Amino acid sequence: MAVQQKFTTRIIVTEGDIRKMTMETRPDTLEDLLGCLKDRLQTNYSFSLQYQDPEFNNEFCNLTHLSELSEKPTIKLIPTIELVPVTTHLDLSSNSVSLADTEILSVSSERSSQWPEAFEIPKFAVDVEYRLRQGNLLYFRDGVCLKVTKELKHDILEKLAETMYSFKAYPAKEEFEAVAKALIQAHPCLKEQGSSSGCDAWKNSLKFKMGNYRTKMRQLGRLDVSVNGGKRGRYSTSGDPPNKAIKKPKKGEINFLPNYPEGMDDHNLEECRQVLVNEMMKKKPNGSTVKREMDVTFALRRKEVVKDKPAVSQMVQRWPALFTESQVFQEFSRVVGKNLKDNFFDALDRFSPSLMELFRKKRGLTGQLLAALLCQAKTTEPTDVRCLCLRGLPVILGDDHSAFFRTSNDPADKDLYSQTAVGILCIDEDNPQQSPVRVGIILEGNLVIDELTNLP
Known part of the structure; x- marks a missing residue:
């Protein structure tokens, strides 16, 4: 029986993103290759492929069959645009719109990026920009600050609050300060005389204006602020008691409670x-259908998570697609606006050399446990190095790694992990190894994913 060789390719995703990719076996069809690339690259768009043809001085040609590829080919991704008709049916008798037959819905995320490292002051209205430009000229010539009228201050604060809300509904103290400092840097004529920072009053005014802006958005029905509308009992129309706790985004969440897509309930x-x-x-679920429906139902899912706080077992029943590897990455991107996989691996690879050096220097019982892990290291391949670092982290931190890394040959044996709140299940391991053959994830005593091929 012939041994199948690994299939190594050079993938050109963009001009600035060229990767080496190795597959365990050579795909049988072009569709298999496209599916494999979509999974490995985590792309959310369709694409075709081109390859370097040696008969034409390695110029790129469209790939139509895998027989055209050499042993180690160079492949280029060409994004394609799919035009999908949107059909809606109008029920004229009831003056309502039925969206049951809608083929695809455009879901626009309310926020698409994190709070910027350097806040950029937006462009104000034409008259405001003119007055600020004249004020800056006078400031640089005579050192005279602009006399800010009530109307001018309102226009400036309103635009700043709108821009801040596009990133966060509830900015932190440091972020208010960053915006105030950016304002007087962009327009020095707005500096305050007698203030050590030159912007203390602007910072306080921004806080009040942001509160007023949230009230306006609450009255318009924006969910991320209306969820806190009854905190004093004034906005509660259903007789509910006043809210004691204000629900705010945690850590990097930018879409923690988005509005429903337009026309949806x-x-x-x-x-x-x-x-x-x-x-x-x-x-074999259709990947594009799953992604489309997960995008459409994102707001409903977040409403359940934020307001109802369901158990993991309930989430598995209602949202089974959420507990697949690809959708974990997609949901993280929807909520936080970042690529979880790339960010995690980049950070892990950056710290791996320091961690490996630390593992070798440790002595005592901790050093013995780490030495055993180092002996199990197979190669210096990135996956093996990542596995070693992840296995060694609990040891170096003094935690009981056996309570987190559970080992079993039978994932159906729930007694092994029924009391585990969060853990990793290493499946089909005859002997404890650094890199298990199959990996599962445990949440609240439930094995929610069990088809991962490696630990990282």
Whole structure:
């Protein structure tokens, strides 16, 4: 029996992103290659492929069959645009719009990026920009600060609050200070006389203006602020008691409670959720259908998580697609606006040399445990190095790694992990190894994912 060789390719994603990729076996068809590349690259768009043809001085040609590829080919991704019709049916008798037959919905995320490292002051209205420009000229010539009228101050604060809200509904103290400093740097004529920082009053005014802006957004029905509308009991129309705790985004969340897509309500989104559940019952769910329905139902899912705080077991039943590797990355991107996989691996690879050096220097019982892990290291391949670092982290921190890394040959044996709040299940391991053959994730005593191929 012939041994299948690994398939190594040079992938040109963009001009500034060229990667080496190795597959365990050579794909049989072009569709298999496209599917493998989509999974490995975590792309959220469709693309075709081109390859370097040696018969034409290695110029790129469209790839139509895998037989055209050499042993170690160079492949280029060409993004394609799919035009999908949007159909809606109008029920004229009831003056309502039915979205049941909608082929695809454009879901625009409310926020697409984190708070910037350097806040950029937006462009104000034409008259405001003119007055500020004249004020800056006078400041540089005579050192005279601009006399800010009530109307001018309102226009400036309103635009700043709108821009801040596009990043965060509840900015922190440091962020208010950063905006105030950026304002007087962009327009020095707005500096305050007698203030050590030159912007203390602007910072305080921004805080009050942001509160007023949230009230305006709450009255318009924006969910991320209306969830806190009844904290004093004034906005509660259903007789609910006043809210004691204000719900705010945690850590890097930018879309912790987004609005429903335009024209959608609980009923429409519940129908989309059921379509998603039915799709996940198939042996091979359609990836594009799953992604589309997960995008559409994102706001409903976040509403359940933020307001209802369901158990993991309930989430697994209602949102089975959320517990797949690809959708974990997609959901992280929807909530936080970052690529979880790339950011994690970049950080892990950056710290790996220092961690490996630390593992070798440790002595005592900790050093013995780490030495055993170092002996199990197979190669210096990135995956093996990452596995070693992740295995050694609990040891170096003095934690009981056996309580987090659970080992079993039978993932159906729930007694092994029923009391584990968060953990990793290493499956099909005859002997404890650094890199298990198959990996699962445990949350609240439930094995939610069990098809991961490696520990990182």
